[in-house]
Amino acid sequence: MNWLPGNSARDLTVLGLLLVVAPLPVLGSTYYEGVLAHFVIFAMLAVALNIVFGETDQLFLFMGGLAGIGAYGTALLTDWLGVTAWLTLPVAALFAGLVGLSVSWISAKRKFTVVLISILTLNLQFVISEVLVGAREYTGGSTGFSYQYFSMDAIAETVGVNETLVLYYLMVLLLLALLVGYIALVHSRYGVAFNAIRQDELAAASIGVDVVHYKVFAGFLSAFTFGVIGAFYALEAGYVLPSAFSFQTVDVLVLIILIVGGLRTTLGPVVGAGIIVAIEEMLGSTFTNWRTAIFGALLIIIFLYFRSGVIPAVDSLRSGRFGRRFGGAEEEPEDEPAD
Amino acid sequence: MVAIDTLIAVAVDGLAFGVFLALLGVGITLVYGLGDVLNLAIGAFSVLAVIFTTALIEQGFGLVVAMVAGLLGVALLGLAVDRTLLSLVYRSEGEERILLGIFTTLGLTIFIDGTMTNFYPSRYNLPVDTGVFSLGGVGVTGGSLVIIAVGLVAIGVVFAFLRGTFIGKATRTVFQDERGARLVGVNPRGIRTLIFVLSVTVAGLAGLVFAIGSNVSVASGFEFTVLALIVSIVGGVRSLTGAVAAGVFLGVVNEFANFFVGSYVATIILFGTAIVVLVAKPEVIS
Numbered sequence: 001m002n003w004l005p006g007n008s009a010r011d012l013t014v015l016g017l018l019l020v021v022a023p024l025p026v027l028g029s030t031y032y033e034g035v036l037a038h039f040v041i042f043a044m045l046a047v048a049l050n051i052v053f054g055e056t057d058q059l060f061l062f063m064g065g066l067a068g069i070g071a072y073g074t075a076l077l078t079d080w081l082g083v084t085a086w087l088t089l090p091v092a093a094l095f096a097g098l099v100g101l102s103v104s105w106i107s108a109k110r111k112f113t114v115v116l117i118s119i120l121t122l123n124l125q126f127v128i129s130e131v132l133v134g135a136r137e138y139t140g141g142s143t144g145f146s147y148q149y150f151s152m153d154a155i156a157e158t159v160g161v162n163e164t165l166v167l168y169y170l171m172v173l174l175l176l177a178l179l180v181g182y183i184a185l186v187h188s189r190y191g192v193a194f195n196a197i198r199q200d201e202l203a204a205a206s207i208g209v210d211v212v213h214y215k216v217f218a219g220f221l222s223a224f225t226f227g228v229i230g231a232f233y234a235l236e237a238g239y240v241l242p243s244a245f246s247f248q249t250v251d252v253l254v255l256i257i258l259i260v261g262g263l264r265t266t267l268g269p270v271v272g273a274g275i276i277v278a279i280e281e282m283l284g285s286t287f288t289n290w291r292t293a294i295f296g297a298l299l300i301i302i303f304l305y306f307r308s309g310v311i312p313a314v315d316s317l318r319s320g321r322f323g324r325r326f327g328g329a330e331e332e333p334e335d336e337p338a339d
Numbered sequence: 340m341v342a343i344d345t346l347i348a349v350a351v352d353g354l355a356f357g358v359f360l361a362l363l364g365v366g367i368t369l370v371y372g373l374g375d376v377l378n379l380a381i382g383a384f385s386v387l388a389v390i391f392t393t394a395l396i397e398q399g400f401g402l403v404v405a406m407v408a409g410l411l412g413v414a415l416l417g418l419a420v421d422r423t424l425l426s427l428v429y430r431s432e433g434e435e436r437i438l439l440g441i442f443t444t445l446g447l448t449i450f451i452d453g454t455m456t457n458f459y460p461s462r463y464n465l466p467v468d469t470g471v472f473s474l475g476g477v478g479v480t481g482g483s484l485v486i487i488a489v490g491l492v493a494i495g496v497v498f499a500f501l502r503g504t505f506i507g508k509a510t511r512t513v514f515q516d517e518r519g520a521r522l523v524g525v526n527p528r529g530i531r532t533l534i535f536v537l538s539v540t541v542a543g544l545a546g547l548v549f550a551i552g553s554n555v556s557v558a559s560g561f562e563f564t565v566l567a568l569i570v571s572i573v574g575g576v577r578s579l580t581g582a583v584a585a586g587v588f589l590g591v592v593n594e595f596a597n598f599f600v601g602s603y604v605a606t607i608i609l610f611g612t613a614i615v616v617l618v619a620k621p622e623v624i625s
Contacts, residue, residue: 122565134606296447296452299450300446
């Protein structure tokens with residue numbers, strides 16, 4: 001991975017190794033393997049939000065809905081066409097991507113502010129939730145259905161581990177691929193354009209940056225990713241319910257994760273997801289009733305006092321040793337641009 | 340063919356729902372117009388008013404006393420929220436303040452919901468026995484009439500306050516031009532506190548009228564907030580008269596859609612209207 005800038009290759013290798021050995025201490029416990037898979041899935045969702053919100057200031061608050069399109073779309077297409085879910089997943093994700101593309105296109109064309117985009121997508125989120133509950137004959141309504149696609153028992157039997165573990169390692173691969181993609185993206189001409197648009201849209205347009213194109217690209221990419229992750233999210237749960245894709249379940253959590261970890265950082269989404277999932281586990285069964293209240297309080301506190309996030313905070317403590325890859329918007333790029 | 344008196348009964352129920360929506364819309368519009376804070380916790384205050392009131396009724400208090408005390412409790416809570424959380428939000432300016440306001444009030448509503456579910460897990464309504472009235476030979480639900488009457492009086496009071504009193508005029512000055520208001524000696528922060536307390540009280544009243552004949556649970560809070568948001572989008576988020584008109588219009592449309600095509604499509608029509616307005620006229624939120 002020589003083409004990756006700075007120390008990214010080393011960081012990703014360390015992260016990859018950590019994620020690979022993480023299940024070893026809890027091997028055999030389906031519960032903890034599930035927790036780990038859950039952690040990786042939310043880290044991926046936060047990476048996707050980081051592209052569209054972090055890089056291009058388009059706050060998508062229908063992440064749950066897009067993930068739902070991916071999950072339900074894959075299931076319905078598989079049942080309807082009778083082919084493997086591996087073929088229908090890209091189609092369903094493409095549909096989610098097109099929804100994101102349309103929203104970004106309208107928003108960019110009509111010069112929507114970040115607030116308008118958030119309110120528009122929030123409304124779309126509720127429409128999607130409503131459709132998932134209401135279109136009972138297709139989605140099973142609020143009772144849902146058991147999600148048994150992507151049969152991995154063959155792989156599981158060959159390797160001699162359970163299916164949860166196979167799914168977990170698949171998720172880890174996907175997360176690492178997403179992170180590599182993110183690093184490549186922000187160091188390409190797209191990253192430069194994102195920076196320019198974020199700092200001053202008018203100035204960027206005046207020097208020939210096609211603002212609409214870049215925003216729509218980011219919107220499509222993130223929405224497509226949400227769609228893909230959605231199917232695996234349902235697969236991990238083993239059961240699909242409209243409430244699993246609601247605003248309160250997905251969007252609030254992913255937003256907290258991304259802000260806690262640090263906007264526009266490579267490892268922020270992973271660290272944020274780690275912290276949030278760890279808090280969830282520490283609350284355990286005793287305080288599980290207080291989970292919602294605690295996340296509400298957390299949302300208030302991080303937005304009022306801690307908007308820079310963990311990774312930038314750690315980075316400023318150790319500044320000089322690491323390059324821009326952890327940096328926030330204020331920092332100047334120190335690395336040589338990637339080719 | 341649907342009988343005329345059935346249509347009238349549906350229209351009356353629609354008006355009642357519309358008045359409830361108008362109250363929510365007024366609540367969210369007042370605060371946004373004055374200080375750029377989109378109060379996503381507004382529905383939580385409606386639910387709190389219902390919970391306080393039903394708890395007091397269980398303690399043996401009379402209905403009216405309990406309602407007034409419930410509203411007072413919500414007003415005090417609103418005052419506390421304004422003095423603490425919103426003071427922090429008002430420190431920032433422009434678009435950053437709008438975003439910060441959205442996330443802080445969103446966090447607040449999740450916090451209130453998460454806390455209250457632990458203590459009040461069931462569904463609550465007000466024990467108002469209204470029955471069915473005959474209105475020129477047409478049977479309409481009494482609850483709807485009570486909601487329309489109470490709501491219209493409340494909206495009238497808010498408008499009279501803004502039009503007629505000195506503080507009300509000062510409020511409208513801040514609405515129109517904050518710097519101009521400062522120049523003539525109006526303290527915008529004081530006005531904002533007053534209006535926030537007023538808005539959560541109106542939201543509380545909306546919750547109370549809704550609880551006449553319908554069940555309210557903690558989870559209803561966020562649904563109310565979303566309804567308030569739709570009303571303010573359709574009516575223009577800075578326009579009080581717009582909020583009232585949009586509330587009544589959407590209420591009637593929703594009730595007829597409910598009657599003819601079912602509640603699931605009716606809800607989608609509500610959201611669809613908001614999305615169409617947002618895309619066609621994005622300047623409603625600015």
